[in-house]
Amino acid sequence: MAGRKIAVVGLGGIGGVAAACLSLSPENDVTVCARRQIDKLTFDHHEDSISIPLKTLSDPGLAEPVDWVVLCTKAQDVASAAPWLENLCTPQTTVAVLQNGIAHEERVAPHANGATVLPAIVYYNGERLAPDHVRLRHIRGHDLLVPAGPQAEAFAALFEGTPIDVGRSEDFLTYQWRKLLVNVIANPITALTRQRLGVFQRSDIQDLSLSILREAVAVGRADGAQLRDNEAEAILETFLAYPPEAGTSMYFDCLAGRPLEIEALNGAVVTAGRRHGLPTPLNSAMLTLLKTVSDANAKTP
Template sequence: MEIKNVAIVGLGALGIMYGKHLVDRLGVDAVRIVADHDRIERYKKDGILCNGEPCTFRYVAADEPMEPADLLIFAVKYTGLKSAIANAKNQIGKQTIILSVLNGISSEQVIGGTFGFDQLLYCIVAGMDASKVGNELTYKNLGFISFGEANDVRSKKVQALAHFFDKVSIPYEIPEHMMHKMWSKLMVNTGVNQSTAVFATNYGGIQVPGKPRDTVIAAMKEVVKVANSEGVNLQESEIAGWLKINDALNPEGMPSMRQDTLQHRPTEVELFAGTIRKLGKKHGIPTPVNDFLYTKIEEIESAYSH
């Protein structure tokens, strides 16, 4: 099992970042960007810039029959996952490895429910500071990808992906407990993404003492309680490690949800506060901080049209 070519569905911040990185190392023919016809026309017309450089991408239409990809990466927002899955069906064969770089703990269940779980690896991404405004992406840190099987077996898929990431110089780790890692990342996103959106700030605003940083920490503590009730051994002591990672990011950068509210795009609040509130109710755990963040983000989104 060797990965020689990649299909990417979605050209948001991560799709562009990984797409450009892979094209630079594998060549334009080995990387395909999959989209519908209208979106492809728009990409070609407007162009895409990554750190000031024009991106040369090979676009393929979703309805075009073709050889399956060795690796398929979903890099859309959760709000666009359903249409992304429909667009990806011609990319998948029996040997295709499927990876989702979406936030939260839900996308793998949705993708696996459609294509089966046998070819899917669980994944989180962290440590990048990619910021997309219009058709321009800027970033300094590529971050790293954590991936593995749900049962933590070092399968042939896991080995093949590790070998591929070594070849293309993408930093990665294979955690001992993948589902713990997924919840840990949900914890940081629930704190950082939502607090920067609600307090209208960047990473710098949560790197210093104050209400935004306090809210980040309080929201993360609620995730710990919910995770524990779901049988995941998340610990409050892990919060400090995530704060250290975020404190090292470019202060002028901002997470995806803050970028969304700035550009009046739908957010992934249902993935973060939505998930924690729902599971909190299930287990009888109060989630006042996530209730506050959820309400505020709904207010921000409802004001877009005014």
């Protein structure tokens, strides 16, 4: 009998890959919390494709306390996941939050019934090909990164023997901001232009991106992140090496008419800038424009 009870909340690309990989360990007893019943999940990795049986709950009222919750909803959907968290969590539970942005603890703790909140940075590409079919692509380096400490070691143990590599960092805040810096240009610009990453080959888009990044870097430093003098240029240079045909989550959400995760991205920069007394006009402009799109999407039947 598996010893670690784990609930994965959210079965999109990130959650689907997490659920599939966690299910590969015989030490884990995994339950997926999703809107619909799914009994099997097809998992593609490299050239392999396997079918993984799933235990799924679609009613939060039937959920019982677990050792671990792996929260994989979009940041703006935390409140709607609250009924799951309230039933799954006790003070002995740890909630690993696999979401974009910063301030994971502030976002999740009010709904977690006294559970420990462990923020995680997601580097892997999890693509949802169908409701019951996901694909894992490794980007580079670790697939997940968490703050160093005892909870980090316990979290990494959940993925031992699976395709997911979990890293630990003593300077987690800096890595959070570096991931955020990529997201504050990639997501809003692809969503607003409705173009994939190839749009960043334009020199005017590169100039705009550098200005957005420099503004965000100043806020990140004030927030305690150890960012380099050439951080904005280094982020853009790395970003330009990504495949031009790739899209972003916000690009796909925009095309599909779904609400957008803007508050956790450029909104996080604006909020932190306000806290530190720093101006953020470009990130504020991105936030305003994308909130307008997101609000319109939310009203569309």
